[in-house]
Amino acid sequence: MHVLVLGGTTEARCLAELLVEVLPAGVGLTSSLAGRVSGPRLPPGEVRIGGFGGADGLADWLRTHQVDALIDATHPFAGTISFNAAAAAAAAHVPLLAVRRPGWVPGEGDDWHAAGSLAEAAAALPALGRRVFLTTGRMGLAAFAGLDELWFLMRSVDAPQAPCPARMEVLLDRGPFTLDGERELIRRHRIDVVVTKDSGGAATAPKLTAAREAGIPVVVVRRPPVPEGIPVVEGPEPAVDWLREHILHRTQPTAGPAQTSG
Numbered sequence: 296m297h298v299l300v301l302g303g304t305t306e307a308r309c310l311a312e313l314l315v316e317v318l319p320a321g322v323g324l325t326s327s328l329a330g331r332v333s334g335p336r337l338p339p340g341e342v343r344i345g346g347f348g349g350a351d352g353l354a355d356w357l358r359t360h361q362v363d364a365l366i367d368a369t370h371p372f373a374g375t376i377s378f379n380a381a382a383a384a385a386a387a388h389v390p391l392l393a394v395r396r397p398g399w400v401p402g403e404g405d406d407w408h409a410a411g412s413l414a415e416a417a418a419a420l421p422a423l424g425r426r427v428f429l430t431t432g433r434m435g436l437a438a439f440a441g442l443d444e445l446w447f448l449m450r451s452v453d454a455p456q457a458p459c460p461a462r463m464e465v466l467l468d469r470g471p472f473t474l475d476g477e478r479e480l481i482r483r484h485r486i487d488v489v490v491t492k493d494s495g496g497a498a499t500a501p502k503l504t505a506a507r508e509a510g511i512p513v514v515v516v517r518r519p520p521v522p523e524g525i526p527v528v529e530g531p532e533p534a535v536d537w538l539r540e541h542i543l544h545r546t547q548p549t550a551g552p553a554q555t556s557g
């Protein structure tokens with residue numbers, strides 16, 4: 296038996312950590328990363344890095360590596376791979392589960408402005424502020440490139456490439472971030488508006504609290520939908536339950552650590 300986890304998130308790494316403990320001996324585990332960031336935090340078990348070559352390539356990989364269950368634990372905004380996973384799982388007749396952390400919910404005192412896309416977020420900015428804390432990552436920066444009258448503090452794991460906003464300072468950093476740190480960034484750079492994807496999770500949420508405290512607006516980009524008909528759970532533990540229910544009952548209840556498989 297073989298389980299493939301599509302990763303690149305904290306949840307995917309936590310799931311792999313759980314699975315190496317609970318998968319019976321003889322059940323292989325592979326985590327897949329896109330290879331977007333330099334020096335990624337690797338999960339335990341076998342890891343492969345790089346694209347599959349679209350839905351057809353992923354379906355081939357599932358068949359060739361005799362995958363019995365596919366878990367899409369990619370980022371809520373990684374829409375392409377999720378749709379590829381749905382198509383590939385259907386083509387290769389492999390059960391698929393999506394793991395999606397819950398989105399953020401505004402609280403009292405929040406001034407949030409929903410946007411359907413990065414382009415919509417960019418269009419909303421000039422009416423909201425002049426000094427922008429941009430936390431949507433280095434991909435898709437082109438959407439903000441025409442906003443010459445605004446200044447950007449752009450935070451990402453790796454350095455961005457053009458096209459970028461003309462007036463931009465880059466801050467290379469990787470979460471989790473602290474509330475004190477986010478407060479200090481907003482104060483020091485005189486930020487008057489924040490832009491974020493609705494990524495959810497605790498690791499990058501302190502900027503939302505810091506923005507509320509500072510009384511500044513936040514533009515929140517809505518998530519793309521999960522492909523229709525795919526079961527969704529919110530975290531690693533229910534994903535393990537799903538595996539037990541759908542797949543692992545087919546194995547002998549032997550105790551012991553998981554073996555890796557490529």
Ligand SMILES: NC(=O)c1ccc[n+]([C@@H]2O[C@H](COP(=O)([O-])OP(=O)(O)OC[C@H]3O[C@@H](n4cnc5c(N)ncnc54)[C@H](OP(=O)(O)O)[C@@H]3O)[C@@H](O)[C@H]2O)c1
Nearest residue numbers: 302303327328329346347348349369370372373374375376
């Ligand atoms: N988008 C974000 O905001 C964000 C934030 C944090 C982390 N991430 C992580 O970064 C990765 C790339 O994100 P993205 O937004 O560029 O994804 P995407 O637009 O959905 O995917 C673009 C292509 O990258 C490849 N790919 C994506 N995830 C992969 C994975 N786990 N394993 C192997 N190939 C993968 C696939 O290439 P092929 O078609 O060749 O198979 C896919 O078609 C994802 O794994 C995601 O979990 C994304």
